[in-house]
Amino acid sequence: MDKTKVAIIGLGTVGSGVAKLLLDYGDRTARHAGRTLWLEKAVVRDLKKTRACDLPAGILTDDLDEVLDDPEIEVVAHLVGGIEPARTIMLKLLERGKDVVTANKALLAEHGPELFDRARELGRSIAFEASVAGGIPIIANIGQCLSANQIESLHGILNGTSNFILTKMHEDGAAYAEVLAEAQKLGYAEADPTMDVDGADATQKLSILAHLAFGARVDWQDIPRSGIDTLDVADVRYAQEMGYKIKLLAVARLVGDGLELHVSPTLLKAGTPLAEVGGPFNAIRVVGDAVGPLLFYGAGAGQMPTASAVVADMIDTAVGRTKITFKTLELWSRREARVTPNDYAQAKGRFYLRVNVQDHPGVLAQITAALGKQQVSISSVLQHEAEAGSQVLPLVIMTHETTEGAAAKACKEISALACIKGDLVRMWVRD
Amino acid sequence: MDKTKVAIIGLGTVGSGVAKLLLDYGDRTARHAGRTLWLEKAVVRDLKKTRACDLPAGILTDDLDEVLDDPEIEVVAHLVGGIEPARTIMLKLLERGKDVVTANKALLAEHGPELFDRARELGRSIAFEASVAGGIPIIANIGQCLSANQIESLHGILNGTSNFILTKMHEDGAAYAEVLAEAQKLGYAEADPTMDVDGADATQKLSILAHLAFGARVDWQDIPRSGIDTLDVADVRYAQEMGYKIKLLAVARLVGDGLELHVSPTLLKAGTPLAEVGGPFNAIRVVGDAVGPLLFYGAGAGQMPTASAVVADMIDTAVGRTKITFKTLELWSRREARVTPNDYAQAKGRFYLRVNVQDHPGVLAQITAALGKQQVSISSVLQHEAEAGSQVLPLVIMTHETTEGAAAKACKEISALACIKGDLVRMWVRD
Numbered sequence: 001m002d003k004t005k006v007a008i009i010g011l012g013t014v015g016s017g018v019a020k021l022l023l024d025y026g027d028r029t030a031r032h033a034g035r036t037l038w039l040e041k042a043v044v045r046d047l048k049k050t051r052a053c054d055l056p057a058g059i060l061t062d063d064l065d066e067v068l069d070d071p072e073i074e075v076v077a078h079l080v081g082g083i084e085p086a087r088t089i090m091l092k093l094l095e096r097g098k099d100v101v102t103a104n105k106a107l108l109a110e111h112g113p114e115l116f117d118r119a120r121e122l123g124r125s126i127a128f129e130a131s132v133a134g135g136i137p138i139i140a141n142i143g144q145c146l147s148a149n150q151i152e153s154l155h156g157i158l159n160g161t162s163n164f165i166l167t168k169m170h171e172d173g174a175a176y177a178e179v180l181a182e183a184q185k186l187g188y189a190e191a192d193p194t195m196d197v198d199g200a201d202a203t204q205k206l207s208i209l210a211h212l213a214f215g216a217r218v219d220w221q222d223i224p225r226s227g228i229d230t231l232d233v234a235d236v237r238y239a240q241e242m243g244y245k246i247k248l249l250a251v252a253r254l255v256g257d258g259l260e261l262h263v264s265p266t267l268l269k270a271g272t273p274l275a276e277v278g279g280p281f282n283a284i285r286v287v288g289d290a291v292g293p294l295l296f297y298g299a300g301a302g303q304m305p306t307a308s309a310v311v312a313d314m315i316d317t318a319v320g321r322t323k324i325t326f327k328t329l330e331l332w333s334r335r336e337a338r339v340t341p342n343d344y345a346q347a348k349g350r351f352y353l354r355v356n357v358q359d360h361p362g363v364l365a366q367i368t369a370a371l372g373k374q375q376v377s378i379s380s381v382l383q384h385e386a387e388a389g390s391q392v393l394p395l396v397i398m399t400h401e402t403t404e405g406a407a408a409k410a411c412k413e414i415s416a417l418a419c420i421k422g423d424l425v426r427m428w429v430r431d
Numbered sequence: 432m433d434k435t436k437v438a439i440i441g442l443g444t445v446g447s448g449v450a451k452l453l454l455d456y457g458d459r460t461a462r463h464a465g466r467t468l469w470l471e472k473a474v475v476r477d478l479k480k481t482r483a484c485d486l487p488a489g490i491l492t493d494d495l496d497e498v499l500d501d502p503e504i505e506v507v508a509h510l511v512g513g514i515e516p517a518r519t520i521m522l523k524l525l526e527r528g529k530d531v532v533t534a535n536k537a538l539l540a541e542h543g544p545e546l547f548d549r550a551r552e553l554g555r556s557i558a559f560e561a562s563v564a565g566g567i568p569i570i571a572n573i574g575q576c577l578s579a580n581q582i583e584s585l586h587g588i589l590n591g592t593s594n595f596i597l598t599k600m601h602e603d604g605a606a607y608a609e610v611l612a613e614a615q616k617l618g619y620a621e622a623d624p625t626m627d628v629d630g631a632d633a634t635q636k637l638s639i640l641a642h643l644a645f646g647a648r649v650d651w652q653d654i655p656r657s658g659i660d661t662l663d664v665a666d667v668r669y670a671q672e673m674g675y676k677i678k679l680l681a682v683a684r685l686v687g688d689g690l691e692l693h694v695s696p697t698l699l700k701a702g703t704p705l706a707e708v709g710g711p712f713n714a715i716r717v718v719g720d721a722v723g724p725l726l727f728y729g730a731g732a733g734q735m736p737t738a739s740a741v742v743a744d745m746i747d748t749a750v751g752r753t754k755i756t757f758k759t760l761e762l763w764s765r766r767e768a769r770v771t772p773n774d775y776a777q778a779k780g781r782f783y784l785r786v787n788v789q790d791h792p793g794v795l796a797q798i799t800a801a802l803g804k805q806q807v808s809i810s811s812v813l814q815h816e817a818e819a820g821s822q823v824l825p826l827v828i829m830t831h832e833t834t835e836g837a838a839a840k841a842c843k844e845i846s847a848l849a850c851i852k853g854d855l856v857r858m859w860v861r862d
Contacts, residue, residue, distance in 0.1 A: 017721075021579050025579075025581075028579075028581060029578070029579065031646075032578035032579075032759070032760070033578065033759055034758060034759030034760075034761070035759075129576075135722035135723065135725065136725065137572055137576030137577070140571065140572075140575065140576050141568055141572070141576075144571065144743070144747070144752075145560070145568030145571050145572075145740075145743050146568070146739070146743065147460070147463035147464065147742075147743050147746050148452050148456075148459075148460065148463075148738070148739045148740075148741075148742035148743050148746070149459075149739055150456075150459060215462075271707075273704070273707070273728065276702075276704070276707075288566075288739060289735075290448075290452060290566075290735040290736065290738060290739035290742075291566035291729060291730065291735070291736045291739040291740075292566065292729065292730045292733075292735070293729065293730075294566065294567065294727070294728065294729035295726070295727070295728035295729065296725070296726070296727060296728075297704065297725065297726035297727075297728075298722060298723065298724065298725035298726065299722065299723045299724075302723075304720075304721040304722070304723070305721065305722045305723055307579070307721060308577070308579045308580055308719065308721035308722040309579075309722075310579075311578075311579035311721075312575070312576050312577065312578050312579050315578050316575070319755050319756075319759050320755050321575075321752050321755050321756065324750050324751050324752050324755075325750075325752065327465060328463070328464055328465030328466075328750050329463070329465075330465070
């Protein structure tokens with residue numbers, strides 16, 4: 001049987017999983033690829049570190065040149081996180097004739113055009129299934145399986161850590177900080193979870209998907225985003241009471257000639273498919289003009305699900321499919337015009353608003369007047385009695401459809417009212 | 432831009448949809464394929480029939496030879512239903528050097544090995560995404576995206592007509608015959624719906640998926656199946672009362688060294704993803720040993736969703752991806768050993784049983800004794816009071832896990848009891 005020599009750069013969690021699939025299940029890979037993927041080298045920074053996977057002698061090295069200088073190594077799984085030295089390593093691999101498979105979404109979101117242009121110049125390819133939604137093959141599905149469609153919208157739960165925390169907040173009624181600590185203990189959140197919980201990770205993934213689905217080169221920093229790190233469990237309870245669940249939702253949709261893009265905690269109607277995605281799972285709802293709505297659900301992170309995506313890409317690259325896809329899709333380029341997302345203030349939808357108000361007559365009238373001034377009409381109001389001894393009570397308002405800009409203006413005015421205590425909370429609502 | 436000349440054989444619902452995508456959205460296809468798919472010919476039986484799609488002059492013909500004799504036509508969408516002349520036409524296309532894209536699951540289920548062997552001998556390919564689950568790209572996902580995995584199980588809702596009828600029976604509490612008539616009026620069921628409602632269509636699709644996922648060449652007629660055509664709306668009501676929904680479920684799972692395969696109405700726990708798939712939609716839950724559970728959801732039939740799958744295959748074929756996949760996957764062959772599914776009697780699971788019994792003392796004792804004799808233990812019992820004036824009442828029993836064989840034996844004995852009126856109903860239960 002033919003064989004393709006491959007290498008792994010970085011033996012962290014995902015890298016070890018890839019090594020395991022290549023070494024322990026080589027026969028399977030051979031059956032599905034029609035050829036053996038032969039693990040020749042695994043490059044690590046520190047040879048002394050103990051590792052979860054047992055490698056045959058001669059594979060482990062801390063010298064990248066052993067991969068670069070071996071012309072027989074054709075496909076390399078680039079599993080180095082962060083921007084540098086990840087970027088430099090990828091450029092070197094391409095320049096030395098390797099086809100690259102990566103899981104590094106941050107690198108693609110920051111330097112995709114440079115890296116893809118360079119790969120094209122050199123006649124090489126970059127495969128990146130594992131960079132978005134872990135084990136869910138969303139890149140292949142959008143880039144290849146739906147190519148007869150104009151994608152109209154994407155709605156995704158793209159960050160497993162946030163979804164794990166939100167699910168726990170819903171189930172246990174526990175506060176954010178408490179659940180985060182538990183998630184860290186269970187390995188569902190990093191020691192520094194900033195990028196996960198502030199929405200940056202989901203936004204980087206959204207920028208990759210938007211590029212693939214709409215050909216839109218958008219800087220991920222230009223996408224309006226908010227995370228779950230300021231979410232109050234009280235809002236989780238009110239949402240539940242009104243028949244909704246809060247999810248960190250990434251949205252990309254065609255509106256007129258433009259593209260609406262944002263990532264934020266969003267109330268989704270309980271019982272709808274995305275609302276019911278629990279735990280560390282991811283899901284993406286894609287609407288194509290021919291195929292209609294599709295939903296993809298699965299593990300968005302984790303060692304073996306991510307390794308599954310990396311090895312599928314290595315197989316595609318070894319057999320030659322990636323080369324074709326990479327060429328026909330013409331993904332990312334510095335020559336491409338940058339697309340500016342639609343003005344966020346024009347984005348339409350319903351909103352959830354919550355303020356703590358003083359229990360005085362006329363308060364509701366002041367608030368509704370501020371909303372009315374911006375033409376924001378109210379769909380429902382939830383107001384419980386004040387707790388014994390408290391002069392402050394929470395007021396929850398669901399609006400009818402309006403624009404982000406009108407809602408923001410009204411909220412600014414409401415926040416300035418003397419009767420308001422503390423910060424106003426505002427979230428998108430999707431039915 | 433490069434162009435690939437293509438043809439369509441059969442301008443029925445799906446064929447017209449494919450023509451529409453190629454003609455009206457040619458620029459999109461060109462963008463995603465890196466080349467133009469140029470519709471050269473569309474072959475129909477009857478030139479006089481009025482058609483939904485407007486074709487430019489010179490494309491429509493009733494002479495298959497115009498396609499066969501044109502060496503420039505490289506890719507052909509074969510959208511002829513049934514077995515003959517569909518089989519002969521496909522063989523002719525392959526022999527005349529065409530790569531074929533088909534939506535005909537019955538033809539593949541019956542003659543897959545012959546057709547695939549012939550294509551291989553001739554250096555041609557057959558793509559068949561549209562043959563299973565319409566617009567859901569399940570063939571590409573299993574055959575390509577999950578190739579690092581050993582698939583452990585597939586659970587699918589694969590027949591949109593049955594699912595539409597079941598959903599209506601649940602929602603409206605209406606009887607099967609009544610809902611079927613409505614489905615026919617709305618176009619969700621054929622004039623002759625036999626293959627859809629008796630489970631044959633879902634079973635043919637399951638045999639294709641089982642082949643792809645497990646390399647198992649199984650004759651679809653060897654797969655135990657039952658349809659929804661004998662389903663009593665009373666059982667829908669009882670299932671609902673106990674927190675379940677009835678779905679026509681296709682199951683393929685590895686058990687030991689063997690493969691468990693069957694298609695039958697099954698009680699699924701309400702709130703679980705497959706249970707909540709409503710209307711004419713399809714969904715497939717796939718578990719891979721690396722990736723874990725994945726769910727794919729979308730339109731399982733209909734003009735444009737199916738055309739979306741056909742055109743995606745035409746693009747894959749035109750750019751060369753299909754050729755690679757077809758070669759590496761070594762799908763179907765007459766040389767392959769046939770796999771006999773596991774003995775159905777050994778399949779394990781829980782069951783729903785319902786009998787109408789005479790309202791006499793000792794009846795429950797007789798029934799539980801018959802179950803006990805086969806070691807079938809009872810999880811719950813539902814028995815309502817008899818309606819006024821009636822001496823007969825329904826008794827619903829949910830069992831604990833047992834085997835199909837034990838349940839069948841116990842049910843045979845129960846059916847023979849003097850206190851039983853009418854037929855016993857038995858269905859699988861999945862939580």
